[in-house]
Each structure stands twice: as structure tokens, then as C-alpha cells.
Amino acid sequence: MINRTRRLRKTENIRRLVRENKLTIDDLIYPLFIEEGENIETEIVSMPGIKRFSLDTISKELDEVVALDIPAVLLFGIPSEKDDTGSETWNDNGIMQRAVRFIKKNYPDLYVITDVCFCEYTSHGHCGIIHDNDVDNDATLVNLAKQVISHAKAGVDMVAPSGMMDGMISTIREALDNTGFPNLPIMSYAVKYSSAFYGPFRDAADSAPTFGDRRTYQMDPSNRDEGLREATFDDQEGADILMVKPALSYLDIIRDLKNNFDRPIACYNVSGEYAMIKAAAANGWIDEERVMMEALLSMKRAGADIIITYFAKDVAKVLLKK
Numbered sequence: 241m242i243n244r245t246r247r248l249r250k251t252e253n254i255r256r257l258v259r260e261n262k263l264t265i266d267d268l269i270y271p272l273f274i275e276e277g278e279n280i281e282t283e284i285v286s287m288p289g290i291k292r293f294s295l296d297t298i299s300k301e302l303d304e305v306v307a308l309d310i311p312a313v314l315l316f317g318i319p320s321e322k323d324d325t326g327s328e329t330w331n332d333n334g335i336m337q338r339a340v341r342f343i344k345k346n347y348p349d350l351y352v353i354t355d356v357c358f359c360e361y362t363s364h365g366h367c368g369i370i371h372d373n374d375v376d377n378d379a380t381l382v383n384l385a386k387q388v389i390s391h392a393k394a395g396v397d398m399v400a401p402s403g404m405m406d407g408m409i410s411t412i413r414e415a416l417d418n419t420g421f422p423n424l425p426i427m428s429y430a431v432k433y434s435s436a437f438y439g440p441f442r443d444a445a446d447s448a449p450t451f452g453d454r455r456t457y458q459m460d461p462s463n464r465d466e467g468l469r470e471a472t473f474d475d476q477e478g479a480d481i482l483m484v485k486p487a488l489s490y491l492d493i494i495r496d497l498k499n500n501f502d503r504p505i506a507c508y509n510v511s512g513e514y515a516m517i518k519a520a521a522a523n524g525w526i527d528e529e530r531v532m533m534e535a536l537l538s539m540k541r542a543g544a545d546i547i548i549t550y551f552a553k554d555v556a557k558v559l560l561k562k
């Protein structure tokens with residue numbers, strides 16, 4: 241006897257009936273870069289279609305996000321002033337805080353998540369306070385608490401700490417609970433690798449380290465078991481959503497988290513993954529729409545419930561067409 245698996249692939253309608261995974265607009269979070277200043281609308285060369293906006297120019301982008309029914313945005317702030325500690329991150333009138341207030345006032349239903357880190361705000365570009373040429377974990381935690389409280393007061397819907405500091409989730413949970421924000425959720429960049437796929441983002445967010453690299457706090461791409469360990473700690477410390485970053489080269493890690501944790505799993509389809517598809521498509525080497533949809537579907541299939549992606553608007557347009 242021959243096992244005839246092709247029987248269930250014969251027509252589009254039978255394929256629809258047995259289809260296991262589906263990408264929807266409900267899965268998407270769109271990252272936004274918001275720069276301090278006026279009249280800014282700067283295209284990021286390595287990320288075609290993605291721009292840095294100032295608050296006075298960002299409305300048309302937000303109008304489009306809302307019109308496409310994308311549920312959430314993830315904000316990155318680009319301040320005009322940087323210092324050693326990234327003290328602008330807890331300025332109640334900083335770019336991030338003003339952006340949150342602006343969006344929640346004008347687009348009250350759009351779900352607003354803030355990236356919580358220091359690298360766009362420090363003169364050295366690292367994700368915390370530097371002592372002896374390395375990021376001082378516990379000194380950084382103190383400032384992380386100040387930063388999330390400031391975001392919470394501005395009215396953010398969710399915070400997303402990305403610095404890979406040990407104890408960051410318990411520190412943030414405690415800070416929020418003690419200041420009247422026990423219901424504010426945390427999406428942890430739980431398993432974040434020290435990856436070359438972040439290259440274009442660093443142009444976008446102006447956050448490349450001026451010395452060294454991030455390998456003393458971000459994970460070694462060689463390690464899989466360690467990803468489970470990282471996620472376990474964040475789960476125990478009270479993260480509401482666990483994220484894997486990057487996505488495409490780390491689909492095994494997404495599946496590990498899906499199998500091991502009873503929490504929603506997010507992944508970050510990072511700038512380098514976006515840039516590769518855009519560049520190959522611009523050369524006519526691949527079918528952009530099909531490759532984009534297949535790449536994002538692979539993240540769903542791996543186990544991601546939520547996908548943070550620069551493709552969010554493009555994907556929404558494809559899905560709305562159908």
C-alpha cells in the first residue's frame with residue numbers, strides 16, 4: 241500500500257481545510273522610531289520603507305497603522321541628548337514619554353508598548369551603566385526601575401525590557417507594583433542573542449556601541465539550553481509575555497519556549513531579516529510578497545503567538561486584499 245498524502249493537497253479548498261497555521265493581522269506589532277526634534281521624516285537606507293519620525297510628523301504613519309487594524313506599536317525613542325547613564329530615559333518629559341502621551345491621546349485604542357533600555361540614550365551605546373569597561377548589572381537595575389515608572393506614568397499599555405540584565409523582570413515588576421501599576425504587563429526580551437542581524441537597527445536607532453560589543457549580556461548564538469534557562473527565570477520573575485530575538489535564525493528557540501511555557505510567546509523579526517528580503521526583492525531575485533509571508537508564517541509555525549515586524553503594514557495589506 242502507498243500512503244497517499246497527496247490526496248489532501250489536491251485543491252485549494254481541501255488545502256484550506258487541513259491548513260495548520262495562519263498568519264493574521266492580530267499577530268502583529270509594528271515598531272516605530274521616534275526622534276526628538278521637529279519636521280523629521282528620515283528614511284533608513286538599510287530598511288526601505290521604514291522611517292524615523294518626530295512627533296509632529298508621525299500622525300500619518302499612525303493613521304495608516306490604525307487603518308490597517310494593526311493592534312499594537314512598539315516604540316523606540318531617539319533623544320537629542322545622550323549621557324553616561326542614559327538619564328533621559330527617566331525624564332518625564334523625554335521623547336518616549338511625550339510620544340506615549342501623544343499616541344494615547346490621539347489614538348486611544350492603539351496598544352502602545354515601549355522598549356525599555358538605555359542603548360539609544362547612552363553616549364557609549366551600551367544597555368546600562370559602565371563600570372570597568374562592562375555594563376554594571378545591578379547599578380543598571382536601579383535606573384531601569386526609574387525608567388519604567390516614568391513610562392507607566394506617561395500612560396503606556398505595556399513595557400518591553402530589552403537589555404538582558406539579570407533580575408530585570410523582578411526589578412520592573414516590583415517597581416510597577418509599588419507605584420500603583422500592578423496591572424501593567426511586561427513583555428520580556430527573554431532570549432535575546434548577540435546577533436549580527438541587528439545591524440540596520442543600529443542605524444535606525446543610532447545605538448551602536450562605541451566600544452566593545454554586547455556579548456557580556458546578550459546570549460551566545462551557539463546556545464539553546466541556555467535560552468530555556470533565561471526564559472525560566474523571566475517566567476518565574478513575572479514576565480507576562482516571553483520573547484525570542486531574532487526570529488528567523490532562532491525558530492528552534494521559539495518552539496522550545498512554546499513547548500515549555502504556558503505564556504504567550506513573541507518573536508522579533510529583526511532589521512537584518514527585513515533588510516535581506518527587501519534587498520533581494522529590489523534586485524528581482526525573489527518574490528518579495530511570497531517570501532515575506534512565508535518567513536512570517538514560519539515564525540507562527542515555530543510557535544510564536546505574536547510577531548514584532550517591520551513588515552507589519554505590508555503583511556496587513558496582503559491579508560486585507562484576500
Ligand SMILES: [Zn+2]
Nearest residue numbers: 357358359367
Ligand atoms: Zn539596549
